[in-house]
Amino acid sequence: MSIQITPLTGSVGGLVEGVNLNEPINPDTFDVLHRAFLEHGVLVYRGQFLQPGAHVEFARLWGNPAQNNPLDPSVPGFPGLIQVTKIPKETASTEAWHSDSIYTSVPPKISILSAVVVPHGGDTMWCNQYVSYERLSPTMQRMLEGLRARFTGLRLARMRGIDQIPSAVHPIVRTHPETRRKALYVGHPDTAQQIEGMTVAESRPLLDFLYEHSTTPDNIYRHMWQAGDVVMWDNRCTMHYAVHDYGEAERVLNRITLEGEVPV
Ligand SMILES: [Fe+2]
Incomplete structure (x- = not known):
């Protein structure tokens, strides 16, 4: 076959x-x-x-x-x-859009x-982060260039009842090492916490926008x-999302x- x-x-x-x-x-x-x-x-x-x-x-x-x-x-x-x-x-840490273990280095x-x-039930959804990046305006793409965010495993820590919350800093636009295409690299609000060099108040609307923008029904x-x-x-x-309806x-x-x- x-x-x-x-x-x-x-x-x-x-x-x-x-x-x-x-x-x-x-x-x-x-x-x-x-x-x-x-x-x-x-x-x-x-x-x-x-x-x-x-x-x-x-x-x-x-x-x-x-x-x-x-x-x-x-x-x-x-x-x-x-x-x-x-x-x-x-306590389902996976019932939100995420890339696996983004809070690790x-x-x-x-x-x-x-x-x-x-x-x-128990479906899983995926979205295409190349498309999410490519659908941004050239001005927004330029603005995101070089920005890095802190990602935390807050939900996982809550779920497991552990005090030490893992975290890592990554670029919010990453270049895929094999395809060389740029992809938006974000996550749900508990994970994508703050953009480096910005206040929480400045970061939050931008991170929330990028998250919503990534997960529209025509990208899933x-x-x-x-x-x-x-x-x-x-x-x-x-990114993916594990629906918990079972x-x-x-x-x-x-x-x-x-x-x-x-x-x-
Ligand atoms: Fe996952």
């Missing part, structure tokens, strides 16, 4: 058909997937029922598995493979999720999970994140 890539929206996401991720991926296939990934930012593979060992093997094609938080439960026998389970809505570049048990793909789905995304040029229902997804680069 030949591999087929179909855009999922006009802005972000591509559906991959004709590939079995439980089997070794040959270099030609990887090349097709890699190009599609750089183009679409998010790749969706349906009906994979990816086995933990194959998940790790597939992830290694894309980079080095990132160091996980020791508080995250992993799949037995696969220390790099995190089990994402339901969390109470009140070297955030992971790619996340790969495999759906094991899915409830009704919304994935309705089915058991067996695999979805991978590029944290360097997308109450107490069970939801289990396996996740690997891959080491990234210092954003520039």
Whole structure:
């Protein structure tokens, strides 16, 4: 079967058909997937029922598995493979637009999720941060040039009840190291706290505007999970949002994140 890539929206996401991720991926296939990934930012593979060992093997094609938080439960026998389970809505740090671990100095570049048990609901949405940047006026683009913001893991710290809040400073426009395209690099208000050299009062309206601007319905793909789905995304040029509308229902997804680069 030949591999087929179909855009999922006009802005972000591509559906991959004709590939079995439980089997070794040959270099030609990887090349097709890699190009599609750089183009679409998010790749969706349906009906994979990816086995933990194959998940790790597939992830290694894309980079080095990132160091996980020791508080995250992993799949037995696969220390790099995190089990994402339901969390109470009140403390869900993922129910807001974000790039994974943006509050660390070297955030992971790619996340790969495999759906094991899915409830009704629990969709995930992605937005395209190249588009968010390109839709800004040239004057605003010039104004953002060189600006850096402090990002914090406030929600995560709250969720886990830890006092030490992780934080890092990154440019709010970053250049993707592979495509060389510029992408807006922002996050929800608990994360994107303040622009360096500005007061909070000066930063807040600008950061809030950039956040709202990034997440309009015409810049989004919304994935309705089915058991067996695999979805991978590029944290360097997308944000995502985990919708929590499934109450107490069970939801289990396996996740690997891959080491990234210092954003520039
Ligand atoms: Fe996330």
